[in-house]
Amino acid sequence: MREISTDEILGPLNEQQRAAVTQIDGPLLILAGPGSGKTRVITHRIANIIAHGVPSFNVIALTFTNKAAEEMRVRLKRLVPDNRTWTGTFHRFCSRLLREHASLVGLKPNFTIYDMGDSKKVMKQAIANVEVDLRHYSPDMLINQISNVKSSGITAADFQPRPGHSLDAIVAKVYPEYQKLLKMANGVDFDDLLLHAVDLLTNSPEIRKALDLKCTYMMVDEYQDTNLAQYKLIRLLNHSVQNLAVTGDPDQSIYGWRGANIRNILEFEKDYPAVNVVRLEQNYRSTKSILRVADQLISNNRQRKEKKLVTNNAEGEPARLVTFPSPQDEGFDIADSIALAVQKGERRPRDFAILYRANYLSRSLEHSLRSVGVPYQVVNGHEFYQRKEIKDVMGYLHLLNNPDDNVALERVINVPPRKIGKVTLTRLRNFAQDSNISMLEAARNAEQIDSISKSPTGKIASFVSMYDRLASVPTEEVELVLKAILEETGYRDWLTDDGSEEGFERARNVDELVVAAQEYDRDHPDPTESGGLEGYLEQASLVSDTDIWESEADFVTLMTLHGAKGLEFPCVYIVGLEDGILPHERSSGDDDEIEEERRLLFVGITRAQEQLQISRCMNRFRKGSYWPAIASRFLMELPREEMQIFEPASSHHFDEEALADSIADLDPWMHDGLPSYDINDDVGPSIEIHDPPEDGDGSLGDVVRESIAVAQSESGTTGDFSNSGEGATGKTAAAFPRIVTAAQIEAEQAAMQAHVRLHPESYKVDMEVEHPEYGIGVIVEITGKGTKRTATVDFERLGKKRFRLAFCNLRVN
DNA sequence: TATTCGCAAGTTTTT
């Protein structure tokens, strides 16, 4: 191993950072403000520990996201090229541990990790099985409650309902049943990964001790986000030796709703009395003015460890506080200003991030960015894996890897349709549960099940034999397994059978999955080292949304405030600062929850390096129509006197009722990404915030696209991230963000020019129109208005059909 | 008994 010089490790550090890095033994609490070089401290500290003779494989670093783990791994490798330090997420750590000792917690090593949707199905089944009265609670509330119990490290056997607590009483019944079903399916949910690991280490002292001795130096990142189960896990692994260093920032604790316990960090000093506390307060990220905004906001929180934020960075521009009439204005204004900055050559798309409280808020922003021609990526990780076609194909993979996976079997047994229906399935399920075998096993013996009549038996038998043919395919290369599935089941052909555009879209997604599998195989050639089917499935289950973010590519980033934690951008827009959105209406209960929402905004603000704009709208689309929106209370907690404030001009002829009407009529247009006409025109001019771009001569978009093309070709050569090591995230995950490239936008616009879809009022009788399915026809009658405006079209081949013009896909040549 | 169609309801954050 190469000798690392002390200079190399300590040189680039400030005094506080150095204090954290040079402490090797004993407990250490690093309170790290945003942008304070936390990752640098962790990696340099590990390097220092190794430099002092500790074998690198005795050091382990736990993070929350794969992205953070990956970054740590890469940066550590730069300092200590051939280290064998394990870096990864809690969940991955536990998953590894459980696969090794599965039988000790009643699992088999090939267990399935269920996502939320699948867990929900199991939960519904459990609820049905125990016949509880759910009149006063929804399944979602129950899922939540059980998740909370699990996050506290309480197993089904240990659970004690509080007397007189009706939800607890239900949990006491459903929780054990839910666990029973999971166990039968050889599956775990996310909470189980932690819970079972804690269970394992608690009940197997030898394993606990061995692991404790192996992990002699432990680092935990984002400690403020740990829940009780994670806390227990950490304690179990720091029993014999307490060389534990945790980093965190109570002001950035934003996962309380998930069971994260801010107490863990606030009381770390009580848990480990010998602790040394280091504060990293020097900020290297943001301008002074941005930092003051963050500081003043967070000072409204009572539950916190007082912490200063100081920086030597420039004063910078004042932050901007803007009020827009509507989300359309908000979107177009942001898109325009980004396009302008890119056009002038001041910025590149990747310098910008637009952050919001909830995913649905990205819609109008996407629409605007498209119209203006700015490439963007929406970081919404599970979206891809949540698609039906992807879940179906993954279902087959899961069933092959884990034949007990009943959820997967129920998902795929009749997809594509094999004429095996609900009733048959229920009988199969009941038989399996009664005989304590898997549903696949039950299917093998279908002819012995009295309740199942003759005709479905044959269908089931042919499904089973198809499964057996697939099961004979070697699982070392995921790509081959995937292709065999598509071939054998005819799934892909079934998608495109009806010739619809949607079908082709789905088939493309499936193809993308095959490409991802290819890449996975390439990056994980060794089946024993997380390669092969099992490794692939595990990784697919444990990717999160920020993991999927492409930092190298030149796109504007759209993501939730939660997703943005740990990242930084030169220019940040935070949108939707409205009561009910931020703070969110479903969390505006007590002070604690308001404080968490405030921290969420604090996280958003502190992502910004140079420019920050916070905005809100006076109207927001909710429950089918536009409603006046109230400004977020947080806006009054900002240092308004030093910010640039923009309100709509008073002369602006703004008629709320007319706006609501006009936009309600237009709503279908908002979602479908077809900017046939500019909603702005109906609303009136947007407020003047900066110089409006030159009138529409089309040159703006072109210039933007051109500079984007250049940027992309540059990043293509420089941005090759050669990730060796374990490659937890790897490129597989990187293939899935919803990216809209300049080329795509161009193609779309070209297509739109060829076939133009019109405003509902613009269609006239006798017009010739084209429909994607029915072909060419002539409008013979038009009635109604607004969204009810309906045309009757006489098609050459199929005769007359009626269409609601606002929704249909009729185009004029 | 499976499939398809129509209608109603609903949209926080995520490992």
Added chain:
DNA sequence: CTTGCGAATA
């Protein structure tokens, strides 16, 4: 818009 659920239909 999307998803899920129930009723009609083949």
